[in-house]
Amino acid sequence: MTLDTRVKTRGLLRERVSSHATRVKDFWAIYKGSRLGMVGLSLILAFIIIALVAPWLAPYHPRALVGTSFLPPTEKYLLGTDQVGRDIYSELIWGTRISLMVGVLASAFAVAIGTTIGLLSGYYRGPLDSVLMRITDLFITLPNLPFILILAALIGRNIWNIIFVIAIIGWTGTARMVRSQTLSIKERPYVEAARSIGARDSQIVIRHILPNVFPLVFANAIIGTVDAILAESGLSFLGLGDPTQPSWGMILHYANEAGALATGRWWFIIPPGVCIMLVTIGFAFSSYSLDQILNPRLRKRRW
Amino acid sequence: MGFKEYVGKRILQGIVTVVLAITLNFIIFRIMPGDPTQAMVGDPRMDPETRITLIAKFGLDKPLLEQFVLYLYNLFSGELGVSFVQIGRPVVEIIFGRKLVNTVILMGSSMFLAFALGIIVGVIAAWKHGTKVDLSSIVFSLVTYSMPVFWFGMLLLLLFSYYINIFPIAGTVTPGLAHANFFEYASDYLHHMIAPMVTLAVSFFGGYFLFMRDTILDVFTEDYMLTARAKGLSDRKILFKHAMRNALLPMVSIMGVHLTYLISGATMTETVFSWDGLGRLIYDSVRDADYPVLQGIFLMMAILVVMASLCADITCAYLDPRIKEAAE
Numbered sequence: 001m002t003l004d005t006r007v008k009t010r011g012l013l014r015e016r017v018s019s020h021a022t023r024v025k026d027f028w029a030i031y032k033g034s035r036l037g038m039v040g041l042s043l044i045l046a047f048i049i050i051a052l053v054a055p056w057l058a059p060y061h062p063r064a065l066v067g068t069s070f071l072p073p074t075e076k077y078l079l080g081t082d083q084v085g086r087d088i089y090s091e092l093i094w095g096t097r098i099s100l101m102v103g104v105l106a107s108a109f110a111v112a113i114g115t116t117i118g119l120l121s122g123y124y125r126g127p128l129d130s131v132l133m134r135i136t137d138l139f140i141t142l143p144n145l146p147f148i149l150i151l152a153a154l155i156g157r158n159i160w161n162i163i164f165v166i167a168i169i170g171w172t173g174t175a176r177m178v179r180s181q182t183l184s185i186k187e188r189p190y191v192e193a194a195r196s197i198g199a200r201d202s203q204i205v206i207r208h209i210l211p212n213v214f215p216l217v218f219a220n221a222i223i224g225t226v227d228a229i230l231a232e233s234g235l236s237f238l239g240l241g242d243p244t245q246p247s248w249g250m251i252l253h254y255a256n257e258a259g260a261l262a263t264g265r266w267w268f269i270i271p272p273g274v275c276i277m278l279v280t281i282g283f284a285f286s287s288y289s290l291d292q293i294l295n296p297r298l299r300k301r302r303w
Numbered sequence: 304m305g306f307k308e309y310v311g312k313r314i315l316q317g318i319v320t321v322v323l324a325i326t327l328n329f330i331i332f333r334i335m336p337g338d339p340t341q342a343m344v345g346d347p348r349m350d351p352e353t354r355i356t357l358i359a360k361f362g363l364d365k366p367l368l369e370q371f372v373l374y375l376y377n378l379f380s381g382e383l384g385v386s387f388v389q390i391g392r393p394v395v396e397i398i399f400g401r402k403l404v405n406t407v408i409l410m411g412s413s414m415f416l417a418f419a420l421g422i423i424v425g426v427i428a429a430w431k432h433g434t435k436v437d438l439s440s441i442v443f444s445l446v447t448y449s450m451p452v453f454w455f456g457m458l459l460l461l462l463f464s465y466y467i468n469i470f471p472i473a474g475t476v477t478p479g480l481a482h483a484n485f486f487e488y489a490s491d492y493l494h495h496m497i498a499p500m501v502t503l504a505v506s507f508f509g510g511y512f513l514f515m516r517d518t519i520l521d522v523f524t525e526d527y528m529l530t531a532r533a534k535g536l537s538d539r540k541i542l543f544k545h546a547m548r549n550a551l552l553p554m555v556s557i558m559g560v561h562l563t564y565l566i567s568g569a570t571m572t573e574t575v576f577s578w579d580g581l582g583r584l585i586y587d588s589v590r591d592a593d594y595p596v597l598q599g600i601f602l603m604m605a606i607l608v609v610m611a612s613l614c615a616d617i618t619c620a621y622l623d624p625r626i627k628e629a630a631e
Binding site (some may be wrong): 036134135137138140141142143144145146147149150151153154226230233234237238239240249252255256261262264266269270272273276277280281283284285288 | 316319320323324327331332441442445446448449450451452453454455457458460461464465466472560562563564566567570571574575585586589590592597600601604605608609612
């Protein structure tokens, strides 16, 4: 490679990077204008900060037995204690980490599986497409909660297994969407051009198709996070969470088992649910605004 | 593609999916750690005679492939094994009985409620596109979507059973109460059903609403809407006769797939309210490791979802010929 072409390539690359930067900047300019989106983003950031500074926020270790059981809220125990005498407030603070981690990782795994299957299916068509799409149909059909309950019960209750079972049911929407996008992008002139100068399939897919589906994949990952966090809390509530980790769903599970409802121990019930709801609202609002920006359907009433 | 060909193709796809689901159901309970026969007979609660009968019937001492054939054979003759917990009771008898009825009543009514509300509020929000009404219903539906359904149920219980005692805390009917006649029974049942029904309906509402609103906004851009206006029809007629009818079709088509979410929601809700249905049965079976029952419910629900989405697709293709063209 001569110096000249090397300089040129570098120039092109720089242009590519800067065009990415302007695109991100443009996107941010629109996103800032959406009130729902900003509320959502602030909620997400707030919980990320709580998760990061958990050791300083929480007065006690989340697993430590610090008092007698079922204490009502006092200055010493801000939200009372649970059925074995752990500080509920500390459990909530530490639970932020579990919720965010499971939500984000499970959704990321799910989206990665979905994108891979969608790209393969849409790009190669033929028998591979048929097989992959039948598998996708199957996973769309599986009653998802019973399925993850069974899987979780069979493979055991630890945090990585939970992430795995949530991811394994969450990829179908992405797969279908990426497939249909790939079908249409594949026919575009620049893909034809790339193919005609002898670009390999992997190059075409990674350099031309993937960047074009990425925004939608990203939006799917955000809404997927809502579903994943809800799924984790549901699993934990049903008693299949990781017993070694403090999780919001788990606190609610113990509250339910210990009869907090019949005895009116609101501090055992309301705060964990509010936490779950605020995090998921953060992601849901963000996802809604993203969707508004990424799918700007020109909707003009005809009358 | 003609209508008949489309229906044939969809049915074939449905059958393939069911076969895959049956296979998956067979596999997941046999890849568990330890003895692969555990899922059918490996429970100390089971009495030895039943165990021997089942081992013979399902060929549990034979190679996997042979087991699979026997499994299929038994499945088609309605034999799903015996429960570990309710000793000796066939799975089929446990699933297809009172619990199924309770679940269908609860799910059906809350689905209907959510569906109707979603459609009406969706139409209104789309009509008032961009106004405060629109925005606040979007926020409301996003919030209900984000709320863990079991927690909402717990809130209702805390509020209406603990603080203001107007709803019973658990069950489908008051235990120990001898109902004088059917009417009394029905009213007791309904009284127990209100809270779980509201819980489920609220959690389903968000999805239906957002989808309906989106569809109506799309319908608004169609030429026939302009025609309707040009004919001089009133707003109300345009909205409810033309826009709503055309938006109903996509709503029907998502209902089939939506069923899986309903089942998840029902499992949580039935657990919170101790509603004696299949959802609660799933929870109990997971807790007690009652694998035969779990396998049975799982299979039944998978088949139900396949059939529901098949029916939805065929109805839609029948009503709107454009759909089957879009299918390929």
